[in-house]
Amino acid sequence: MHLARFNPVRFAHLPTPLEPLPRLTEALSGSPGGGPMLWIKRDDCTGLAGGGNKTRKLEYLLGDALANDADTLVTQGAVQSNHVRQTAAAAAKFGLACEIILEHRTGSQAQDYNRSGNVLLDELLGAKVRHVPAGTDMNQQLAEVAAEVAERGGRPYVIPGGGSNIIGALGYVECAMEIVMQANELGLEVDRIVTATGSAGTHAGLVAGLAVMGADIPVLGIGVRAPKETQEANVFKLAQETADLLGHPDRVTRDMVVADCNYVGAGYGLIDQAVIDALTLAARTDGILLDPVYSGKAMKGLIDLAGQGAFDGENVVFLHTGGAQGLFGYQTELEGRMG
Numbered sequence: 001m002h003l004a005r006f007n008p009v010r011f012a013h014l015p016t017p018l019e020p021l022p023r024l025t026e027a028l029s030g031s032p033g034g035g036p037m038l039w040i041k042r043d044d045c046t047g048l049a050g051g052g053n054k055t056r057k058l059e060y061l062l063g064d065a066l067a068n069d070a071d072t073l074v075t076q077g078a079v080q081s082n083h084v085r086q087t088a089a090a091a092a093k094f095g096l097a098c099e100i101i102l103e104h105r106t107g108s109q110a111q112d113y114n115r116s117g118n119v120l121l122d123e124l125l126g127a128k129v130r131h132v133p134a135g136t137d138m139n140q141q142l143a144e145v146a147a148e149v150a151e152r153g154g155r156p157y158v159i160p161g162g163g164s165n166i167i168g169a170l171g172y173v174e175c176a177m178e179i180v181m182q183a184n185e186l187g188l189e190v191d192r193i194v195t196a197t198g199s200a201g202t203h204a205g206l207v208a209g210l211a212v213m214g215a216d217i218p219v220l221g222i223g224v225r226a227p228k229e230t231q232e233a234n235v236f237k238l239a240q241e242t243a244d245l246l247g248h249p250d251r252v253t254r255d256m257v258v259a260d261c262n263y264v265g266a267g268y269g270l271i272d273q274a275v276i277d278a279l280t281l282a283a284r285t286d287g288i289l290l291d292p293v294y295s296g297k298a299m300k301g302l303i304d305l306a307g308q309g310a311f312d313g314e315n316v317v318f319l320h321t322g323g324a325q326g327l328f329g330y331q332t333e334l335e336g337r338m339g
């Protein structure tokens with residue numbers, strides 16, 4: 001697949017571990033069919049200022065930014081965006097300026113949500129942060145801020161929300177290769193990969209990578225925001241475009257893209273007791289820190305589906321996409337509800 005020709009810059013701690021989750025497996029073994037054997041791909045350990053899934057994307061995006069002689073990264077996200085935090089860290093690491101636009105998507109007025117967690121870290125990492133209300137046209141905001149940077153003589157490089165374009169998705173093409181190689185070394189037959197799916201780059205990159213390799217491993221995305229039809233359409237489009245970039249436009253077919261969006265709850269970034277139960281179960285079985293917005297919701301889905309027998313007898317790899325820094329933005333919501 002010649003990923004090197006896209007000239008990523010290397011700063012992620014790779015490969016991330018692929019580990020068994022014996023105690024969580026035991027905890028979910030109650031379905032009549034015995035439940036799945038659970039494994040975890042530790043992309044929470046990618047190494048960049050707390051890590052997470054955006055770090056792999058940023059290796060390719062920074063490669064492109066530096067090739068274009070940029071001096072300023074411009075990106076956007078929700079208030080507690082992990083993508084923004086990792087972008088701010090990458091900018092610092094390469095001596096670039098970083099312009100951030102945060103959308104107040106959840107409408108939360110809570111002090112911890114608006115000041116702690118990732119927001120505190122964005123500031124610590126030296127990003128310049130602007131705030132806009134929910135529903136703002138974020139692509140237009142990106143264009144406006146980039147124009148401002150250019151007007152004052154800077155060289156902006158715009159990274160879309162979540163780093164999800166064909167360049168960013170290459171990071172998850174690489175992750176797909178890594179999982180297949182690690183599974184071979186472990187003698188592990190992977191029956192399914194489960195991941196949170198949001199801005200689609202992670203899910204699309206995995207699907208494209210597996211398809212281009214010809215590895216027959218289904219990927220289940222658990223949605224955190226959009227309805228199923230929209231999410232699957234977004235992932236399919238990006239996966240096809242990514243496979244096209246790799247020279248194999250026809251390898252990704254529509255049936256390879258599956259999202260279950262039944263676990264969003266009240267909305268993006270809004271949590272319920274089932275999310276908190278998923279966070280506590282992962283923490284108290286195998287010492288895994290998930291996040292409230294993405295990986296916790298994906299685990300809420302995985303737990304419920306496993307209880308319905310959806311994964312009986314399968315080796316399931318849960319992709320840990322990171323985000324535990326966001327837990328501190330939800331302190332008051334979590335306190336007293338963790339059992």
Ligand SMILES: *Cc1c(COP(=O)(O)O)cnc(C)c1O
Binds near residue numbers: 203323
């Ligand atoms: C961004 C993010 C996701 C979703 O990944 P996408 O590529 O945007 O779909 C999942 N988990 C965490 C912790 C994230 O920050």
